[in-house]
Amino acid sequence: MKNTLKENAEALALRTVLGYINGKDPDDAIEKVLEWADKFDEKEGTVAKQRELIRRELGNKDGNWYKLVKSFWTDIDPSVRQRTFENFIINATILGGRRKAEARKKYGCNIPWTILIDPTSACNLHCIGCWAAEYGNHLNLSYEFLDSLVNQANEIGVRMFLYTGGEPLVRKADIIRLCEAHPDSQFMSFTNGTLIDEKFAEDMLRVKNFVPAISVEGFEEATDSRRGKGTYKAVENAMRILREHKLPFGVSCCYTHENYKVIGSEEYFDWMIEQGAKFAWFFTYMPIGVGSPTSLMVSAEERAYMYDRIREYRKTKPIFTMDFWNDGEYVKGCIAGGRYYFHVNANGDAEPCAFIHYSDTNLKEHSLIEALQAPLFSEYAKSQPFSPNYLRPCPLLDNKGALAKMVHDSDADSTDLSAKEDVDDLCAKCADAADNWKPVADSIWQKTHPGAPL
Ligand code: SF4
Known part of the structure; x- marks a missing residue:
């Protein structure tokens, strides 16, 4: 689904800001983007508080948020940076937001911001406590199904798609094909990372609208004991390849009763940053599926420990973090069922x-x-x-x-x-x-x- 003529005209006006994003000097770019945001939001003032907060945080040159934003200029390929910004901010949020509001009225139901899709139930690993491991290798959504879903979603303003699984990269040829067919949408994926190689990184660099979040359970012993021997080294190798190709990526961490101390440690946060991760998503283990052990669930005190740790590092570490349950306060609770x-x-x-x-x-x-x-x-x-x-x-x-x-x-x-x-x-x-x-x-x-x- 392409933009309408009106949306294209709006997008063209909005793209002036992309020139700033493309500039070589991040300080200059940050200032110009903020000036642009002030003007853009002047009438409605809907994000006035956020603008003020961003200006304050980015004004501190020693602060973690400034360092994180600056790293997008030093670590990320300029054309990928531009496409990612265009898809997130212009297509998914500004233009998509308007279409979503219209669709909400027209159809009288929730219209989401993103759709999570399992392109396959197949996985090349067999992780303890993961339902995908039990699902077997026989179910796949066809390319035509996925393409139709993206088209239907674009019609109502949804431009963000996040693959889960199974291991989505088992379908990497179709994933790249979808990225090519829908350059105005942003695709992300949870992945165990073991199927990321030089060829896939070249493809990512070419399509520019795919960002992986690699699942890690802590350091080598914890990762390998849940995901299988050699997985941690394969993950570090995947991160090296992405770093060398100047591609953005994040980490996905499932904290359990057994590993929460490691996942919440400063050493682990520093490791993610050193590897080049720009964001980290935290999930707590849930006993989904018949026979899944409850013993891996965190206690209330352990969950509160993670609440504190993640908030603490948010003030000091140059990595964007999101805690799927404990951050409910920022989105007014549960985001499921099409709400987000x-x-x-x-x-x-x-x-x-x-x-x-x-x-x-x-x-x-x-x-x-x-x-x-x-x-x-x-x-x-x-x-x-x-x-x-x-x-x-x-x-x-x-x-x-x-x-x-x-x-x-x-x-x-x-x-x-x-x-x-x-x-x-x-x-x-x-x-x-x-x-x-x-x-x-x-x-x-x-x-x-x-x-x-x-
Ligand atoms: S709070 Fe909502 S979005 Fe989060 S796990 Fe529960 S049902 Fe899913």
Whole structure:
């Protein structure tokens, strides 16, 4: 789906800023981009607070945020930097934002910012506690399906796509083909990194709109014990290749009862930065799937420890971090069910979230709009936020019974590809965690948001 003539005219005007992004001097570029943002937002003032915050943080030349932004000029290929900015800011956020607002009114449902897609259930590794490992190697979404989904999404303003899996790079030829076919969309991928080689890096440099987030469990022993011997070295090799090609990448970290201290350590943060990662996503282990052990779940105290560590490093380390559960306060709780995102599994089922394997709509039989309007996503839209304390965002992990109610009320089925999991059984596995986290989360919330409801 291409931009309309009006959008192209707007994009052309917005592209003046790309000249600044392309400039050689980052200080000059930062100042000009901020001046441009001030003018652009002058009338509406919708991001006035954010502009002020960015100006303050980037004004400190010794600060971590200044160092991170500057590194995009020293470490990243200029044409990739430009395309990434264009797709994130202009296409996905500004132009896409308008289309999304119109679509929301027209169709009366949530319109997401991004869609997570499993192009395949196949994976070349077999990680402990990963549902993908149990799914087998037999399901793939065709190129035509993926292309149609991207086109339908572009129509309603969605320009961001994030691959999960399985190991998405098992399908790297189709992934590159999709990047080429949709240069105005941004593609990202969670990956174990072991399939990144020189040829793939050359392809990434050519298409410019693909950014990987490599999964790591800590240092060599922890990574290899969960993902298999030799994985850590393969990951470091992939990061070296990306660094040498001046390609942006991030890290995806799943913290568990066993590795949370390492993942939350300064040494580990410094390692990610040294490797060249520009962002890190943190997830906590969830016992998804029949037979998944609950023993790997973090305790309430361990989750609070990660809350503190990540916030601390956010003030000092030049890497952008996002903690999928503990950052619920920045997005008013749960973002699933199409509110900001939803997930399509390798069978084409539209699931509310990558962690919630229940669905009432398959995208091989229904359009994207039909999936967004279907009962399960409507239940999500009706029920969000699940708690006024946004540190308890999740209908599975933090709010007992909330997920089961939505699944029952919408008549959704388990979409687990290996063994169907009863939603009441799944919720029962998380009940203690929800009970234990509530007092800890409430105490943090009261300290950080005095007077806000609980
Ligand atoms: S359902 Fe839970 S895991 Fe998924 S986005 Fe919502 S809060 Fe996060």
